[in-house]
Amino acid sequence: MYKINKRQIFGFVLLAVFCMVPWVINNTYIIKVISNAMLYSIIALSINLIVGFSGQLDFGRSAFAGLGGYFSAVVFTTYHVPFIIAFIGGALFAAFMGALLGLLCRYSSFDYLTLITIGFSEICRKVFEQWYSVTNGSFGFRTSRPSFFGFKFNSQQSMFYFCLVLLILCYIVIRRITKSKMGRGYKAIRDDEIAAAYSGIDIKNYKMVCFIIGSFFTGIAGAAMVHYTMFAAPTNYTIDESLIMLQMPILGGLGSLPGSIIGASVLTLLPEVSRGFYLYRLLFLGILLVILMRFAPNGLLGRHGIKDQIMDYISERRARNNGKPDKTNAEEKVVTAHGRNHEG
Amino acid sequence: MVIQNLINALSVGSVYALLAIGYNMVYGILEKLNFAHGDVYAVGCFVTYALILTATNPFIAIFTGLVVGFLLNLGVERFAYRPLRKAGRIAPTISAVGIAYIMRNAIQLIWGPETFSFDLKIFKLSHFKVGNTQIGTLQIYILAISIGLMILLSLALKYTKWGQAIVCISQSIPTSELMGIPANRVIALVYGFGATLGVIGGLLFCTYYQMIYIGIGFAYGTMKAWMASIWGGIGSLKGSVIGAMALGISEVFVSSYVSSNFRDAFVWLIFIVFILIWPRGMYPAQISEKI
Structure with a gap:
């Protein structure tokens, strides 16, 4: 049987909220x-x-x-x-x-x-x-x-x-x-x-x-x-x-x-935020x-992008505060380091 | 008529040749697309233009423009290209696009997007007639300058220590570092001189068309110079002059015999067919083995 996980529920909720946008906002420009x-x-x-x-x-x-x-x-x-x-x-x-x-x-x-x-x-x-x-x-x-x-x-x-x-x-x-x-x-x-x-x-x-x-x-x-x-x-x-x-x-x-x-x-x-922005x-x-x-180089959500870097930083801090290295974190870091090598 | 067209084609080609020499020198050494080349030297050209407007001695104005182009590209190389030298091919290209945007917006904010009339005040514009064909003196100057620069640079690459270092780096950066060549410094200098050559080309381009505007950088300095470089052969100075001539000839002849509206489309078509048949260009440099 097809199981629905948490992520999919989140996605559907987001989609449902997004579908409501034209009903809530009357401004046609937006x-x-x-x-x-x-x-x-x-x-x-x-x-x-x-x-x-x-x-x-x-x-x-x-x-x-x-x-x-x-x-x-x-x-x-x-x-x-x-x-x-x-x-x-x-x-x-x-x-x-x-x-x-x-x-x-x-x-x-x-x-x-x-x-x-x-x-x-x-x-x-x-x-x-x-x-x-x-x-x-x-x-x-x-x-x-x-x-x-x-x-x-x-x-x-x-x-x-x-x-x-x-x-x-x-x-x-x-x-x-x-x-x-x-x-x-x-x-x-x-x-x-x-x-x-x-x-x-x-x-x-x-x-x-x-x-x-x-x-x-x-x-x-x-x-x-x-x-x-x-x-x-x-x-x-x-x-x-x-x-x-x-x-x-x-x-x-x-x-x-x-x-x-x-x-x-x-x-x-x-x-669209401001017309003055257009010049710059x-x-x-x-x-x-x-x-x-x-x-x-891989943007916000790409492999080892900004999101990954922030997550790495947070988990590193958490591991340091706990005083012992987190096992899953260590595995993850190996994967990202591997990915980094492949880009070069 | 054919001879007049040929003369026009050669003069358009010699303007492109100057732009292409600067582009090809930088392109040949690292084989990384330099999308910012045109916009960086356009800043130098605009500085010269601003100084000429304030009635400075034209030679001082030109010299300042050259120095500005040189320093600007040194900085760009240091902050945008050097950290990305080992990061594949997409990242440096996109970074160069970013630099091009910054330069273009700077020009637009300082000088505005209008077209200005441009006069360097050191060349007398006149022309003479041979039979039925008109030849401008400026066209001869430009042709002479571009061929002179090409010969000078070829000699410098062959017979000076720095030139040999550049040739060595274009073959292999790690090996040249093992030979004691300061690779970073030499590459930075190549970028700097590339921009300087670009400023020279850009100034002559503006003098030839008697106008300066924001598009001289991207449309001519990057696109046409790039086309000419590939047409002639990446990393070959002789090739870039010949490629620029081919570009000029195809532009002028297409617009006078085929269709002036579709000129660019046909030139691109000829170009694409050419590089599919002959991908290394007319004079492939012996050093380029990477593509």
């Missing part, structure tokens, strides 16, 4: 911001799959959000395809382009891959900007809200639930992927490519499949984002946007899925990144 954070969380999760789990530094993620978004919007608005087909189609289109890019990346290693992804995102941006007949160029493309079987998501509250359901679905699927054989393969590739190859992991195919899956989720989030704001403009899909998206999982912790959601929430909510946004982010990389 709901808008939270929905936006949820959509960015999906993108952060997909980036975490590519950067955090399989260790490929991808600087062109916003292009895939754009591909998914534009495809879905154009097909839905210009060709009047049912929403669900357009929506999934956008994600599949992004996945298809991801497969093309992955095909290129089969033959290239680290730096080249980063450069190719940047180049790909620049090409995509140019196409969005210049292909007037389809994308309406730099004026941006207008579309409408999603509608399922006659129900139209017009209000902010309904969009909130739409984003929430999408986030939960994507989270579950990505979590299942990372726990599967393939996910363990990604981690092996990240830690040591040569050792992974000797263990019989088909590195090139794994990387390509990783790109396809990641692009699918980025595309689905991009499509949802476009339908949510009812607008797509090429200025949303620049390298700077990619870098911001990349920082979300890095802040939360590479290799930690809840961390990605936290990182995405922090980075989407911070600029890059300065703040820059200092944050440098300090984070210096002291906790």
Whole structure:
């Protein structure tokens, strides 16, 4: 029989409280911001799959959000395809382009891959900007809200639930992927490519499949984002946007899925806290990144990240106060030290 | 028309070449992506610009800009790159992105995001005609400076003790430490001189286009210089000049014969196809074995 542990109960309670948010808060602005954070969380999760789990530094993620978004919007608005087909189609289109890019990346290693992804995102941006007949160029493309079987998501509250359901679905699927054989393969590739190859992991195919899956989720989030704001403009899909998206999982912790959601929430909510902050946004982010990389390269919740360091410190203090070393603590420290060695 | 395009391409390429030399020197030695290169030297260029506005002697202004770039990159190397030298590939790259953000925001806070007109006041801008083609004197100066710098640096790398130390470090840091080379100091100096070369390139770039703005760092100093470095061959100075010329030629010819709207897209496409076929660039340095 399936047993429910404490953690799951906590999760369900949290989820139930979160579902109440639109009923308690009437301010549509806040709901808008939270929905936006949820959509960015999906993108952060997909980036975490590519950067955090399989260790490929991808600087062109916003292009895939754009591909998914534009495809879905154009097909839905210009060709009047049912929403669900357009929506999934956008994600599949992004996945298809991801497969093309992955095909290129089969033959290239680290730096080249980063450069190719940047180049790909620049090409995509140019196409969005210049292909007037389809994308309406730099004026941006207008579309409408999603509608399922006659129900139209017009209000902010309904969009909130739409984003929430999408986030939960994507989270579950990505979590299942990372726990599967393939996910363990990604981690092996990240830690040591040569050792992974000797263990019989088909590195090139794994990387390509990783790109396809990641692009699918980025595309689905991009499509949802476009339908949510009812607008797509090429200025949303620049390298700077990619870098911001990349920082979300890095802040939360590479290799930690809840961390990605936290990182995405922090980075989407911070600029909304005060408009005056906008001027100093890059300065703040820059200092944050440098300090984070210096002291906790795996972010808040990653392996040996800030959370682990704090926990280590607390248990060390407790052990010292007790006068004898805690056995479980000692074991834990061996594990983290081991993990630390693998990063280098 | 073709000859005029070729002349334009060569002059655009020689501007990129100056930027690429500085980038490639740093890139070749550690093979770590330096995302902050452009934004760091942009600060030096802006310092020179501010000093020229206050009617300082242009040579003093340029010298100050060079020194600022040098010191800035020494500091950046010390605090952002050195502690992460052994931390894999993702962490130093992200740290460099952070530095780039800090520099860009500093420029934006001090000088603002506008485009300013820029004049170094030491080159006389004129041009002469050979048949139907127009050649600017500045373009010749820039080409001469970049090729001169390339030759000078190649000689310095080959015949001075410090140059040999740099070559040694780019092959293996532990071995060079065993040989008694102060690796940390040499790497810091390489970063410093990389930024200095970047400032020279940036100033000539601004003089060529007669304007200075916040984007000279990232769009040109980082992206184009990076493309040129990989095109020519990582760690090869000759390669970076040739790669920059290839970049300039493809830019000018694509925009005049294919489509000026899709220029960047086509240049990237050519570039991606090129590096897939020829991943080590045109002149792979004998020393680069890491990628």
